[in-house]
Amino acid sequence: MTTFDPTAESGSEEEKPQGQGKLKEQKQALKVLDVRQFTVSPDDDDIRIDRWFKRHMEDVPFNVVSRWSRTGQLRLDGKRVSPGDRVNAGQIIRVPPAEIERPGRAVKARTDLSQDQIDFAQELVIHKDKAAIVVNKPPGLATQGGSKTNTHLDGLLDALTYDAKSRPKLVHRLDKDTSGVILLARSPGAASYFSKRFSGRTARKVYWAIVMGVPDIADGIIDLPLSKQPGSGGEKMHVDEENGQAAKSRYRIIERAGNRACWVELQPFTGRTHQLRVHMAAIGHPILGDGKYGGKEAFLTGSISRKMHLHARRLRIEHPDGHNLDVTADLPDHFADTIENLGLDLELGDLPLDEKKPGGKAVRKQQGRAHAKQIRKDKRGERRGRGENEGQPVKAGKPSKRVRADAGKATHKKALPHKVKTKQALVKKPK
Numbered sequence: 001m002t003t004f005d006p007t008a009e010s011g012s013e014e015e016k017p018q019g020q021g022k023l024k025e026q027k028q029a030l031k032v033l034d035v036r037q038f039t040v041s042p043d044d045d046d047i048r049i050d051r052w053f054k055r056h057m058e059d060v061p062f063n064v065v066s067r068w069s070r071t072g073q074l075r076l077d078g079k080r081v082s083p084g085d086r087v088n089a090g091q092i093i094r095v096p097p098a099e100i101e102r103p104g105r106a107v108k109a110r111t112d113l114s115q116d117q118i119d120f121a122q123e124l125v126i127h128k129d130k131a132a133i134v135v136n137k138p139p140g141l142a143t144q145g146g147s148k149t150n151t152h153l154d155g156l157l158d159a160l161t162y163d164a165k166s167r168p169k170l171v172h173r174l175d176k177d178t179s180g181v182i183l184l185a186r187s188p189g190a191a192s193y194f195s196k197r198f199s200g201r202t203a204r205k206v207y208w209a210i211v212m213g214v215p216d217i218a219d220g221i222i223d224l225p226l227s228k229q230p231g232s233g234g235e236k237m238h239v240d241e242e243n244g245q246a247a248k249s250r251y252r253i254i255e256r257a258g259n260r261a262c263w264v265e266l267q268p269f270t271g272r273t274h275q276l277r278v279h280m281a282a283i284g285h286p287i288l289g290d291g292k293y294g295g296k297e298a299f300l301t302g303s304i305s306r307k308m309h310l311h312a313r314r315l316r317i318e319h320p321d322g323h324n325l326d327v328t329a330d331l332p333d334h335f336a337d338t339i340e341n342l343g344l345d346l347e348l349g350d351l352p353l354d355e356k357k358p359g360g361k362a363v364r365k366q367q368g369r370a371h372a373k374q375i376r377k378d379k380r381g382e383r384r385g386r387g388e389n390e391g392q393p394v395k396a397g398k399p400s401k402r403v404r405a406d407a408g409k410a411t412h413k414k415a416l417p418h419k420v421k422t423k424q425a426l427v428k429k430p431k
Contacts, residue, residue, distance in 0.1 A: 034097035034098065035094060035095070035096060035097060036094075036095040036097075037092055037093065037094055037095070038056070038092070038093045038095065039090065039091070039092055039093075040052070040087045040088060040089050040090060040091045040092075040093065041089060041189075042089045042189060043187050043188045043189030043190075043192075044087060044089070044188055044189070045087070045088055045089040045189070046086050046087075046088065046192075047086060047087060047188070047192065048083065048084055048085070048086055048087075049065075049074075049076065049081055049082075049083055049084075049085055049086070049087055049093070050062055050065055050083040050084065052087055052093065053065050055188050057095070062083070065083050066083055068095075068096050069081060069082055069083055073096040074093075074094065074095065074096065075093070075094035076091055076092070076093055076094075077091050077092055078092075078094070111155075113156065113158055113159055117156060117159060118159040120156070121135075121156040121157070121159035121160055122159055122160065124136055124137065124138070125160065126181075126327060126329060127325075127327045128162070129319075130186065131185065131186055131187065131190040131193075131319065131320045131321065132183060132184065132185060132186060132190060132194070132319070132325060133160055133168050133183075133184040133186060134181060134182070134183055134184070134315070134325075134327045134329075135153070135160075135181075135182050135184065136179070136180060136181065136182075136329040136330065137153060137174055137178075137179055137180060137181075137182050137312075138179055138332055139176075139177050139178065139179040139307055139308060139332050139334070140176065140177065141153055141176070142176045143170065143173040143174055143175075143176070143182065144170070144173065149176075153170070153182065154170060157169075157170075157184070160184065164186050164187065165187075166187075168184035168185060168186050169184065169185045169188070169191045170182070170184060171183045171184065171185050171191060171194045171195055171198065172198055172271075174312055175274065175277075175308075175310075177289075177307065177308035177310070178308060178310045178311070178312060179310075179311045179312065179329070179331075179332045179335070180207070180311045180312025180313060180329045181205075181312045181313070181314065181315045181327060181328070181329045182312070183315060183317065183325075189320070190320055193320045194317065197317050197318050198271070198317075201269065201270070202317070202318060203315065203316070203317040203318075204267070204314075204315070204316040204317070204353060205267065205268060205312065205314070205315055206265060206266070206267055206312075206313050206314035206315075206353065207265070207266040207267070207268075207276060207310060207311060207312055207313060208254075208263065208264075208265060208266075208310075208311045208313045208331070208335075208349060209263075209264050209266055209276070209280070209287045209288070209309055209310045209311070210261055210262070210263055210264075210287070210288040210309035210335070210338055210339075210342075211261065211262060211264055211280055211285040211286065211287055211288065212260070212261055212285055212286050212287075212288060212294065212297060212298060212300075213259065213260070213261065213262070213284065213285050214253070214256050214259055214261075214262045214285075215251070215253065215262075215264075215283065215285055215427065216427075217427050218252065218253045219250075219251075219252045219253070220250070220251055220427035221248065221249070221250050221427070222248070222249045222250075222251070222279040222280075222282070222283060222427060223246075223247075223248045224239045224241075224244075224247060224278075224279060224282055225239070225240055225241060225243075225244030225245055225246055225247055226238065226239060226240060226244045226245060226247045226272045226273075226274075226275060226278055227240035227243055227244040227245065228273075236274075236292065236293075237272065237273055237274045237275075237278050238278065239278065239282050245270075245272060246270060247270045247272045247275050247278075247279070248268075248269040248270050249266060249267065249268050249269065249270075249275060249276055249279045250266070250267040250269065251264045251265065251266050251267075251280070252264060252265045252351060254344075254348055254349055254351065255344050255345060255348050257342035257343065257344060260300065261288060261300060261342060263339070263342075263344050263349070265313075265349075265351050266280075266310075274292075274293070276310065277290050277292070277293050277310065278293055281293040281294050281298075283427055286298040287308065287309060287310050288300065288304070288308075288309040288338070289305065289306055289307050289308040289309050290308055290310070302341075303341055304338055304341060304342075305334035305335075305337065305338055307334045307335075309334075309335055309338060311329070311331055311332065311335055312329065313328055313329060313331075313349070313350075314326070314327070314328045314329075314350075314353075315327055316353065328350070331346075
């Protein structure tokens with residue numbers, strides 16, 4: 001019996017084909033041994049299989065996953081699968097043998113955190129449970145990295161692993177100069193759960209801001225579509241009535257500082273980039289310190305800080321355990337100092353949170369019924385008027401108000417020929 005030795009350099013013409021065949025068989029046997037199988041966990045239920053690889057096998061790029069799918073090497077419960085197919089808890093994913101890394105391909109390694117960085121990150125935590133971590137982000141710290149951003153919250157998340165198997169994941173973001181509540185998910189399942197609450201707009205976010213001047217309407221809705229401003233490289237947003245994405249915000253005045261500024265509560269009902277900043281600037285009351293959208297008019301003189309005065313004060317969101325997670329974040333020093341310098345009362349800040357957002361399904365149905373009822377009533381009045389006033393001069397009556405079914409506010413949609421009129425027409429006063 002001939003034993004193949006892969007180091008042998010010579011042999012008869014008849015021995016070579018036999019040896020090559022055995023080498024092929026050995027390689028195939030090794031491949032079978034190296035095939036890996038993974039059971040889908042409940043946390044990964046109903047995610048795309050390419051997302052599963054991103055979560056659990058970060059070193060496998062998308063193009064490799066696609067190639068494995070095309071060649072039938074990637075299997076789900078023994079069947080061929082596409083990268084976009086979804087997996088269910090308990091299913092078996094068959095993954096081909098690991099490929100030898102090609103020369104010159106750099107693998108990005110995560111930098112170890114210093115003890116000071118670990119301490120700093122852990123000091124930001126204001127809530128922790130088995131599914132979520134909530135931090136109070138300071139102003140000036142970016143949420144994620146960029147071309148010129150090396151220090152950011154995402155880069156500190158290794159410090160917040162605690163007893164979990166993996167680092168927490170960002171569920172949403174705040175602008176670099178905005179402070180306050182940021183939610184982190186401690187598992188892929190929790191990340192999926194919380195993300196659906198944000199995308200479904202059931203999460204309630206409350207911001208505090210100091211704005212320039214005092215709006216005429218104390219409690220108003222701003223309903224203005226937004227898009228990226230041309231020529232800004234995507235760094236700036238603007239109001240775009242024709243092509244913008246729908247954006248709606250609510251503001252409520254908490255307290256005035258004379259006529260030069262006031263403290264407001266803001267609630268975004270949609271999640272557009274810089275939404276609150278653009279909306280407040282659009283109605284003529286930019287956020288204090290927001291030179292990007294308010295220009296030089298967004299600053300006060302004297303000892304008032306020139307930093308942005310926008311703070312994510314509160315977040316209320318459904319928790320995977322079935323209860324509501326409701327957390328608040330304290331103000332940063334510069335904002336608290338401004339509250340004191342302007343003579344405002346900090347205890348007035350937390351206004352009652354409405355149980356339902358304006359414009360919800362129940363509200364729209366109720367308003368639709370009310371509108372239809374009003375139309376029927378007006379028609380009955382017209383018929384009676386024709387009978388009673390026949391032969392008499394007709395007096396002009398007061399027209400009924402037309403109610404917007406989607407917002408629950410009196411309609412203020414007008415042509416926008418003049419800047420001042422525009423700002424007055426943008427705010428809708430609650431009925």
